[in-house]
Amino acid sequence: MEKKRKIIHIDMDAFYASIEMRDNPKWRDKPLVIARDPRHSGGKGVVATANYIARSYGVHSAMAAAEALEKCPDAVFKTPDFPKYRKISAEIHTIFHEYTDIVEPIAFDEAYLDVTVNKKNIVDPVVLAHKLQWELFEKTHLTSSAGVSYNKFLAKLASDYHKPIGLTVVHQADVSDFLLPLPIEKFRGVGKKTVLKMHALNIYTGADLIKKSEAELIANFGKIGYFFYQCVRGIDERPVEWQRERKSIGNERTYDQVLTTIEEVDDFLNWAAKKLAGTLQERKLHGKTLVIKVRNSDFETITKRLTQNDFFKNDTEILVYYGKQLFEQIQSTNINVRLLGLTMTGLAPMADEDKQLSLWG
Ligand SMILES: [Mg+2]
Structure with a gap:
């Protein structure tokens, strides 16, 4: 509940x-x-x-x-x-x-x-x-x-x-009145591509969306389908994230000339990943969450994060690879970048076992 x-x-x-x-x-x-x-x-x-x-x-x-x-x-x-x-x-x-x-x-x-x-x-x-x-x-x-x-x-x-x-x-009692007449493009996560898919499924409003079963939405939209299923029922458990970066290391760059190609984004990722891997290695840290931050020329800032069960290797190539995946979740076409940031959070000291060994030694 x-x-x-x-x-x-x-x-x-x-x-x-x-x-x-x-x-x-x-x-x-x-x-x-x-x-x-x-x-x-x-x-x-x-x-x-x-x-x-x-x-x-x-x-x-x-x-x-x-x-x-x-x-x-x-x-x-x-x-x-x-x-x-x-x-x-x-x-x-x-x-x-x-x-x-x-x-x-x-x-x-x-x-x-x-x-x-x-x-x-x-x-x-x-x-x-x-x-x-x-x-x-x-x-x-x-x-x-x-x-x-x-x-x-x-x-x-x-x-x-x-x-x-x-x-x-x-109010909770008004959720249906509010959401059911709402055009589907107003729902969170419904971008230009998704809107076409929704229309193809005859979903134009919240009222159309709420008729679809959870299974059907997941079959058509993957994980985010579950999200749509919840949203239209007025359920969204995301907390207000007021302390985003507790402990983190990263770099960002602001561009006077807006970036418009994936090659320019690659250049940033190579630079930032190399620096990030180097700093983490130097400080004997590694992290479980990689975060990319993208700001467009309209000054909208979006961050995406990827959390792994195991620590990321402090390896430039690996960080570039995942950084690019995260970037593509934000902008896959029409690249428009004023600021880029690549950050590692969820940090912990490396090689705990070694330290304990030396403690005993
Ligand atoms: Mg405003």
Whole structure:
């Protein structure tokens, strides 16, 4: 049975664009696109985000800036100022931590909070979410949307339900009303490829999905089929991961020029794996969990991890091999990388037996 947790997903509204509108009042009633102006960049550049006026013209994040200009010729283009956004992101996270330390950051402007027990001793998570949104606004003059529920999947769907300045609650009793009419592409883990497969199986909404048996979903989708089976029933036991990396060693690299080929990713993996294997060997450590971190040009960060029963060998080739497998789980086509990281966690000293022997010796 699902334990009754209180989870909030907070998502700032059009974060980068809202910051720029806050700081430049002249842009407040104009369509604003956060991207390099394609007229000055030889048509290059990708939309990081757009304000709601620009969105009404069909502009959205990850769209080519040139296409955004076509859709909205009057748009103001503002080159992103990531150092500024990072600073404001830190301010927001400081406010989160006044409520709870169980905060899992998902992006600059997005986080899960587990407020089952919280520093303000507020019992009702809706009251807490409202207070938090108000405080975020008072301190940063930026608006946010919140989703409140008893797991991460539902909280995230809820925060997206009424944007901007939304506060949506999904109670256990309302799960069916909420999930059954939902288009299948809104379900977690349903990407572009999976959506086609779902449609081929005549699954267009939650109501179609819930009719499928567990066995049928697993037969069609593998392990993740079980996940879909649970999701549509409002079950998601994932904890809010607030202490991701307890003990870890790794390296990351940020790229000014976004990587677009698998060869460039291979170059990183070879460099990072060699360094990682070397450092682990030097410190006489080995680990059981390999983690890859990928951030795209839209500043979305995704990590994937692989945990083995036995320790990974501190061997460059092996780490490259598994690193690549993890990477392909995140981006198999349309490579778009601004930052890459390769980390080993679940560390332990090597050759315990040897140490004990020398102890006795
Ligand atoms: Mg947002």
